[in-house]
Structure formats: structure tokens, C-alpha cells
Amino acid sequence: MKYSKITLLFIAGLFPFMTLIVSGLSIYLINRNEIIFTLADILFPLVGSFLLISIILYFILIGIKGFSRWPDILSGILAGLSAAIWIQSQLLVWNFGQFNGQVILWEKWKTSMFVDGAVWIVIIGIALMVFVKGKQKFKKHIVTVFYILGLISVLISFINSPPKFERKIREIDYNSIFDFNPDKNVLVIILDEFQSDYFQLIANNYPREISELDGFTFYRNTMSLFPTTRASLPSIVTGALFRNEKPYYDYLSESYKKFNLIQAYKDKSYSTVFAGHMGSVFPDFIPMEKVTSEMNNTHFYSFLEYLDYSFFRALPTFLKPVIFNKGNWFFPLIFRGDFPPRQYGTDIQFLELLEKNASKKAVMNGSFKLLHFFIPHAPWCVDENLKFDPDLTGDKGFLQQARGAIKLASRILKTLKRIGIYDNSEIVIMSDHGTGILPAINSGDVFDKAMALTSFSVQSSSLALLLHKPVNARGKLAVSDIPLELTDLACLLKVRDNDTVCNEFNLAVNGGTRQRTFYYYTWSHKYWNNYFLPPITEYIVSGNVYDPESYSPGNFIYTSNGVERITRPRPASYRLGRELNFSTDGHGEADPFIRSGLSPVESYHQWSDGPSVGLSFHLEKIPEKDLSLRLLGFGYVPPGKNNGQVVSILVNHVSVGRWIFKDNKWYRAVIPNNIIHDSTINIVFEISDPLVPGNYKNREDIRRLGMAIRKMVLEEIK
Secondary structure: OOOOHHHHHHHHHHHHHHHHHHHHHHHHHHOHHHOOOOHHHHHHHHHHHHHHHHHHHHHHHHHOOOOOOHHHHHHHHHHHHHHHHHHHHHOOOOOOOOOOOOOOOHHHHHHHHHHHHHHHHHHHHHHHHHHHHOOHHHHHHHHHHHHHHHHHHHHHHHHHOOOOOOOOOOOOOHHHHHEEOOOOEEEEEEEOOOEHHHHHHHHHHOHHHHOOOOOOEEEOOEEOOOOOHHHHHHHHHHOOOOOOOOOHHHHHHHHHHHOOHHHHHHOOOEEEEEEEOOOOOOOOEEEHHHHHHHHOOOOHHHHHHHHHHHHHHHOOOOOHHHHEEOOEEHHHHHHHOOOOOHHHHHHHHHHHHHHHHOEEOOOOOEEEEEEEEOOOOOOOOEOOOOOEOOOOOHHHHHHHHHHHHHHHHHHHHHHHHHOOOOOOEEEEEEOOOOOOOOOOOOOOOHHHHHHOOOOHHHHHHHEEOEEEEOOOOOOOOEEEOOOEEHHHHHHHOOOOOOOHHHHHHHHHHOOOOOOEEEEEOOOOHHHHHOOOOOOEEEEEEOOOOOOHHHEEEEEEEEEOOEEEEOOOOOOOEEOOOOEEEOOHHHOOOOHHHEEEOEOOOOOOOEEEOOOEEEEEEEEOOOOOOOEEEEEEEEEOOOOOOOOOEEEEEEEOOEEEEEEEEOOOEEEEEEEOHHHOOOOEEEEEEEEOOOEOOOOOOOOOOOOOEOEEEEEEEEEEOO
16 A cells, blocks of 8 residues: 655654653653753753654655555554553553662562463554555554643643753863862761661771771761651751751751851861752752763763663563663663662762872862761662672671762872872761661560561661761771761851850760751652651650660651641550451451551551561559460561571560471460560560561662461460
8 A cells, every 4th residue: 555755754753752742741740850961961962863863764654655465564563562552651640660770679560460461462463454455544543542642631730740940050160079278178968868876887897898987986876866868868968857847948048048057168268069969949059960961971871771761661561671671771781781770880980080180189178068878878879998789688688788979988088198198178977868668687685676666677777877077087986976966067167156056066076965866757759749748756866876766756747738636545554365366357456456567457457567566555553473485476487588587576575485486386485474564465486587578679668577477365374
């Protein structure tokens, strides 16, 4: 069948239109506040690629125009692929989790792979039949309809895209970023999500790796104020608190105008640099990706990143692992060389630029630099030598990546020593929060941890790293337990020392006691595009951050609808012989007795999450006889393993038994009467080998499962 040249041109353009424009913009617009480049950055290569592919396909169609059914077959394939891409990118959009490079366990998506494959085969088959046997006018209508559907899809994505904040990227001579003053320098290095107790572990077990920290003090009793960078980084830079009292970006703008570290040093006539990740809402911020692309002349990486997003959205699920697998995107992998993916590779490229270009120049009265690195933030994929390793998991994986972060910081310190400005530089190495994933190391015994009033993620996310070297300080790493907060940074650097906001800091450094408040929230992907943060619950920290007993729930929750006062119920009373149901059928009857370690209830049971489970019972009367503890449940046994979980039972700090927790059955232990001294019975189940069903990179389920509890009862032995 004959086709006009204009028809062939539209058929040729449909495939790249759906792939590059419709699929790419659909994912870009919805996630535009999480993507560092703008459409203006990639407009030329995007338009050029669209035109080039369209022209190539057009001339192929022209070239086979005289060969019987071949134009129909190729046109049908192109139309079928375009239709399948539209359906895949607009209708078969599966939720693979946060759009942040987390590893996807593809074996869990076999059903989606089958569904997508079947849809693609059917759609391409129908298109081939239509273009081989259908009338030309009908074919034109089909092509036109899909162009219209594509445009409508882009428009809908634009309408549903989050409110865009202005990226006020500071214009700068990029080489000047690495200029230091011969006499006065202040350098702040932020290592995202570095949990401070792991620094202590590194210092104890790998002392050579901290040898560059000459003259530093480790303030190990330091806490962040928030559990994620979203709120913590602004609080470090401005000293202000965000408690959902106003929209997030309004808070940023107002607090930045009142006080910010960058302006404080500008007022001292210092040259200033604020570079890193996730901070482009700040007027003075320079994205590290921008620095590395400009100085390494790798602007094309932004377009390659866009191509990855486009093809990931466009392809059926069984082909998506080709584009994204083990934390790696396809196109940058071809050109990136040995660098790890995404922000991790940017960190290392920036480090190498600093090592190469750092120089001593008479820049103004001094130099202030705040550098925010992504390493060691999850997912863990960079080892202690800053090499890519996609198989890092759990606490050992984080330890390796944390060692890599220390190596990064140490290489910067080496550079300062090499150019002769280390002594006259004031240096801070810090994190913005802890992991919230890994429990604190050695923070009390198992019983005390399990009976603490807060979950381990509260304490874990608050453990912030803070290392400080004053000017001309030298000597072995010192350790201080002064109670500090990350918002004390401006006071520590003495750029705000006459301000009343430093009263608590001054009290702490002079030996006074200090009660601190941690503002905890549970982050989820949807809040990237929200004007407010999740509900924020306050926790009062009255002692050392490494002691779980220092944390207690506060009185308020801060939501976008206002401040809510927490009403705490009186301790629940338990009648001996009452059977508690730990499933949805129990309608929450066991909840008042749970202190820690259990994940949300499920239809059949309630899983433990972590190394221990804590339960507390207030009896109606003190028992006169020994008690029987009976529990119905089963252990988490991974595929291929036959051994169960070893569960030790502790009651009021005393060991009363041990179970091999495997099969679904009733387990029993005896609680001697002589360890019950009042009406309170605290029970802790210590679990031998809690395991993540997959690994820590699977953000769909990062629980560490050990025992599933179905029912439980305490009763006197007759």
C-alpha cells in the first residue's frame, strides 16, 4: 500500500516522540524537584535526538517503500511499539519505590513482567494486523490519535507535577571554588547520614584511617534535631527549627534571611562556597553535579540521565533491569568509567577536582566553604576505598561506606596540608543526621534497649557526627561528651557568640546540664512534593545520646493543621489468664503492652523487627505462685535454612529460658515468683539472628524479622 511522504514522516516520528518526549517528560515532570538538571539543560540534545531518530526511520521507510508489504510491516511495528510505550508509561506504571537510586529486587516483579510482556505482544500484534490489512485512512487516524494521547499525557503530567521551587544556582567561576586563603580558612564538611557511633567503631578498630584527624575533637554526645536532610540541613545553616507552622519553602526563605552561615562569613568579608546535594533551595547553593559537569566538561551526562529515566518508564518490566540494576543506570555506566553511580560518583569526582585544583590565594579576608557530600547515605554501594560495590548490606555495609566517607574527608585534609593551610584552617567534619535504619551500637544492654520508651530509629537517626579542629590545633584525636546539637555550629565557629541563641551552647561547654529536643518524623516519598513535612513528634533527650533511656516522648506533635498535645493513657492493667491476640482479629488489644520491637500488626501475626521485643504488664495483683508464659508463634527461617531462631526470655532482667523458635506452635516458659517484686512484669525476647527478607537496600521491607507472635498468655501455675 502506498504512503504519502508526510504520512511516513509522522509514522517515523511517533516512536521517538513516545519514547523521548512522552515517557521522558512524564517521569521528569512528576519528579522535577528531585532532579538536578532542568529541561533547558537538555533541550538541545533532546530535540536533536528526536529529529535524528525520526529522520533515520523516515529514510528507512522511504528506502523500502517499493518492497511489497515491508512498509506496512515496519509501520505496524513502529506504531505497535509506540502504542505499547504509551500504555506502559501512562497505565502500567508500577510503584518501584522512591525515585532515588534504591536497588530494586526484580525477582519480586515477575507478575508485572508477565503482564507487561503479554500486553506488549497483543498491542504489537494488533498494530501489525491493522497496518498490513487496514485502510490507509484508518492508519492515519490511529497515528493522529496517539500523537494527541501523547500530548494529553504530557499536559496531565505537567498539571499533576509538584509546585516547582526556583533553583537559584549561584553563578561563579568554578575554579575559584577550590581557592583557599593563605591565612584564614573555615571548612565545614558534611557527610550525609553518618551515624556517629560508627565513627567510634572506626576509631577503635581502624586507627590508621583517622590518622589525618590531627588536632580534632570528637563531640560524640551530639544530636541532630531532625531525622532527615530535608529539615536538618536548613537547621544547620540557619539555626532555625521547622515545626510545620508554615509551608516548607516559606520557612526556608524566611529563616535564611534572618541568619545563615554563608551570609555571616560574607559579612566578615570572606569568600564563600556552599556546594553539595539537596540544597538547591538556598540562594547561595552550588550543586556539585554542576561543578563536576562544568569542570570535567560532562554536560552530556544530564541528557544520559534523562535517557535512563525515559527508557525506564517506557520499557516493559522484564526489560527494565537492563536500564536500572544493582543501583546502576545504563547510559552513564557506559561513559562514567570507574565512578560509582549518581551522587556517589559526583562526590568522588568533586574530591578529585579539589585535590587537583586546590590552591592558596589571597581571596578577600578569608575563605569559608561548606561542602555537603552524599556519602555515606543509603543505599550503601561505596566501600572503604571509595570503589563501587552494589552488594553492601546491613551494618557491615554501612561500616564500609562510612569508612569510605572518612577516607574522602581525610583526602581533603591531606590536600590542605599539602598546600600549607591546614594549621591556619578551622575545620568541622559532621553529618546532618544518623541512619534511622541501624540501631545504635552498644547503647545499653538488651533489656534496657527493649524497655526504652522510644523506637531504635528515633535514637539512631539523632546520632550526628561532629568533629572540630580549631586554628593551629594539633595532637591526637580528643573525645568530649559535652551535650551539643548540630544547630550549635554557628556558636562553635564563633560567628554568633554574642547571640542569645548560643546560651544553651555556652551552658553546655561550661559544664552545665542541658535538656535537648529531637523532632522525629517518618519520611515517605510523597512528602518531596508536599508543602509540609510529615507529622513531627517531639522527644526529650535528657542525657547522653548513646543511652536509650535518655529519650522519652514529649508532649506535642506538629502537623500542617496545627499543634496537637499528646494524651498518654495510663499504664494498661493485665488480668492473669487473659489471652492476647497479636493479629488483626485482636483489634489492637495487645498494643498497650508493647514497648518495642514489633512491626505493624498483620492479619495472622505480628513480626518482631530487630534484635529484641519488649513487653510490659501491670498486674491487677501481685501473684502468689510461679507464672506460666505461653506464646503461640513461629520463627523467621530464610529459604534454604532449617535452623530456627534462638529466642532468650528475660523477665525483670532475669533469664528464665530459651526457645528454638521455628515451627508454628505454643512455646512455654516458667517465671519464678521470686523475681516479681511488684505488680510490674517486664518481658524481653532476645532474638539470635534477625534477618531482612532480602537486604537493607530493599526499601519495600527493611524489617529485621525474627519471631512472629500470634497469641500470648500469662497465668498462675496451679
